[in-house]
Amino acid sequence: MSHHIVEVHELEHTYPDGTAAVRGISFRIHHGEAVAVVGANGAGKSTLLLHLNGYLTPQSGTVRIGDFPLTKETVKDIRRAVGMIFQDPDDQLFMPSVYEDVAFGPLNLGLPPEEVEQRVQQALQRTGVEHLRERPPYKLSGGEKRAVAIATVLAMSPDILVMDEPTSNLDPLSRRTLIELLAGFHHTKIIATHDLDMVIDLCERTIVIHEGTIMADGPTTDIFNDDLLLKKSHLERPLRMQACPFCSRR
Amino acid sequence: MAKIESAFLDLTYLDRLATGDTVIHRLDPRVKVVIAALFVVCVVSFDKYAIAAMLPFAVLLMIIMGLGEIPAGYVITKLVVTSPFAVMVGIFNPLLDQQIVLHLGSWAISGGWVSFLSILLRFGLTVAAMLVLIATTGFNQVCMALERLGIPKIFAVQLLMLYRYIFVLLEEGQRMHRARALRSFQKRGMEMKQYAYLLGQLLLRTIDRGQRIHLAMLCRGFDGTIRIRQNLRITTRDIVVFLAGGMVLIVIRRFNIALLLGNFITDLLQ
Numbered sequence: 001m002s003h004h005i006v007e008v009h010e011l012e013h014t015y016p017d018g019t020a021a022v023r024g025i026s027f028r029i030h031h032g033e034a035v036a037v038v039g040a041n042g043a044g045k046s047t048l049l050l051h052l053n054g055y056l057t058p059q060s061g062t063v064r065i066g067d068f069p070l071t072k073e074t075v076k077d078i079r080r081a082v083g084m085i086f087q088d089p090d091d092q093l094f095m096p097s098v099y100e101d102v103a104f105g106p107l108n109l110g111l112p113p114e115e116v117e118q119r120v121q122q123a124l125q126r127t128g129v130e131h132l133r134e135r136p137p138y139k140l141s142g143g144e145k146r147a148v149a150i151a152t153v154l155a156m157s158p159d160i161l162v163m164d165e166p167t168s169n170l171d172p173l174s175r176r177t178l179i180e181l182l183a184g185f186h187h188t189k190i191i192a193t194h195d196l197d198m199v200i201d202l203c204e205r206t207i208v209i210h211e212g213t214i215m216a217d218g219p220t221t222d223i224f225n226d227d228l229l230l231k232k233s234h235l236e237r238p239l240r241m242q243a244c245p246f247c248s249r250r
Numbered sequence: 251m252a253k254i255e256s257a258f259l260d261l262t263y264l265d266r267l268a269t270g271d272t273v274i275h276r277l278d279p280r281v282k283v284v285i286a287a288l289f290v291v292c293v294v295s296f297d298k299y300a301i302a303a304m305l306p307f308a309v310l311l312m313i314i315m316g317l318g319e320i321p322a323g324y325v326i327t328k329l330v331v332t333s334p335f336a337v338m339v340g341i342f343n344p345l346l347d348q349q350i351v352l353h354l355g356s357w358a359i360s361g362g363w364v365s366f367l368s369i370l371l372r373f374g375l376t377v378a379a380m381l382v383l384i385a386t387t388g389f390n391q392v393c394m395a396l397e398r399l400g401i402p403k404i405f406a407v408q409l410l411m412l413y414r415y416i417f418v419l420l421e422e423g424q425r426m427h428r429a430r431a432l433r434s435f436q437k438r439g440m441e442m443k444q445y446a447y448l449l450g451q452l453l454l455r456t457i458d459r460g461q462r463i464h465l466a467m468l469c470r471g472f473d474g475t476i477r478i479r480q481n482l483r484i485t486t487r488d489i490v491v492f493l494a495g496g497m498v499l500i501v502i503r504r505f506n507i508a509l510l511l512g513n514f515i516t517d518l519l520q
Contacts, residue, residue, distance in 0.1 A: 050465075079468065083469075096390040109471055
């Protein structure tokens with residue numbers, strides 16, 4: 001795949017209970033871009049993400065990942081190209097040991113054992129958790145689980161990383177470590193989050209979603225300076241862009 | 251509440267025991283699984299009034315526990331906690347079977363009591379054997395061994411997943427229980443009806459999680475088979491232990507060692 005482009009055109013999705021979660025979303029994300037998807041709870045972020053790895057197929061509109069339109073036939077290639085990192089690492093780490101979890105994807109790709117070994121080693125190294133190799137996932141700390149979850153995805157060598165709330169439930173130091181790790185990746189990144197301070201660090205572009213439609217799409221700094229827009233979409237300025245509560249009082 | 255929490259700690263404790271490094275721990279899991287199964291089959295195949303003939307099995311188990319450095323207190327506590335099931339199974343025997351089979355001095359003992367005791371002993375031996383197997387092998391290794399021994403992969407994977415998520419499930423249940431306990435005062439809010447809601451809620455959450463896990467698997471190219479890494483290797487030592495262990499089990503099952511020993515001692519005394 002030459003270009004790791006993600007293109008969504010007029011995407012719509014209505015759940016069986018009648019909730020129109022996504023109502024006509026279009027955007028185009030280029031190779032190597034890091035884009036934040038922000039919005040209120042229930043704005044449609046998760047539904048959108050589920051389309052990007054082919055868990056949901058478009059009811060109307062199209063999704064293109066790289067050279068493939070998303071259809072039932074291409075879903076396998078798309079899942080290889082798009083690495084999805086879940087909000088709850090417990091959902092993602094289902095094997096009895098860290099090693100087996102990271103090897104799960106490469107083994108499914110049908111790679112030879114030496115190649116699997118090499119990929120696992122590289123992925124664990126990249127996320128700095130080689131020492132956890134033989135440990136069972138349920139005994140890891142939150143930060144460790146997150147790092148291993150990312151390793152499981154990296155072992156598939158995806159072109160695009162899609163993340164749902166990567167910094168939730170992490171202590172500040174683990175969060176910082178994670179942000180630095182993500183900043184070092186050259187993949188195309190799509191991050192759905194409420195952690196707007198992380199967005200400043202990682203994403204040059206932000207898409208604001210409100211009630212299933214795109215409210216704004218543009219450079220992160222522009223969006224975070226538009227107070228009216230932020231208020232309308234249930235957001236507020238990242239803490240770092242707010243006045244200091246102590247010095248600004250007088 | 252304390253019960254759920256201690257059950258949780260218990261599993262971790264069992265896991266910790268399994269990381270030990272003794273003669274028993276080092277044996278190939280397959281050997282241990284087969285020997286443990288043989289042990290159970292031998293014990294349950296005894297006649298319904300058998301008691302003395304089973305005692306050599308108890309001795310054998312104690313030797314293995316000693317070698318594997320499994321604390322006896324732990325195993326006994328587990329047996330006591332689970333014993334109500336066995337008691338329930340056997341409790342009617344003394345009522346149904348009142349024929350006197352044994353006289354201890356002036357005390358007549360009915361067949362029912364003997365078979366009840368026999369049931370308890372069988373229960374104790376088999377459950378303890380399984381505990382010792384897991385405590386010296388680790389649950390995951392037991393599953394791997396089962397898979398290698400030819401049980402359908404789907405069962406092995408089910409067991410592995412069960413063990414992986416039992417911790418998550420327990421934690422979830424614990425949180426819900428705590429949330430409810432904190433808002434119940436005296437006995438109110440703790441009735442059976444609330445338990446039903448709690449369980450229903452837990453089931454729904456579990457289904458949701460199951461769906462998310464499945465999605466996570468699909469994202470990484472899951473195609474219906476789970477590939478488990480196998481690193482089990484049988485050595486000559488394993489084969490020797492297997493043959494010797496199997497032989498010992500068959501011999502003590504075939505011959506009533508306790509009786510032979512008793513006769514031998516009475517002969518000597520005379």
